[in-house]
Amino acid sequence: MAKKKIIVGMRSLTEIRESNCIYVDKTRFIDYLENSAGTKVPVFLRPRRFGKSLTASMLHNYYDISKKNKL
Numbered sequence: 001m002a003k004k005k006i007i008v009g010m011r012s013l014t015e016i017r018e019s020n021c022i023y024v025d026k027t028r029f030i031d032y033l034e035n036s037a038g039t040k041v042p043v044f045l046r047p048r049r050f051g052k053s054l055t056a057s058m059l060h061n062y063y064d065i066s067k068k069n070k071l
Contacts, residue, residue: 011053013061026058033059 007021016023033042044052061067 011057013054013057014067016054026055027062030059030062 002020004020004022007016007019007023010016010019010021013023044055046052
């Protein structure tokens with residue numbers, strides 16, 4: 001089994017998956033964002049370099065029907 005690389009600076013979930021890099025799956029939090037967050041518009045208040053763009057990319061890929069069988 002080939003070793004996976006640790007990502008630094010990648011913002012695209014697709015790029016991470018195609019490069020065989022390590023990614024911690026956060027899709028279990030989507031249900032919370034949709035149903036329990038208490039707001040219709042989620043706001044990601046996190047410091048720089050804490051994965052806001054990667055989270056947005058994960059959500060984009062999750063809801064994009066054209067990528068259903070790719071990831």
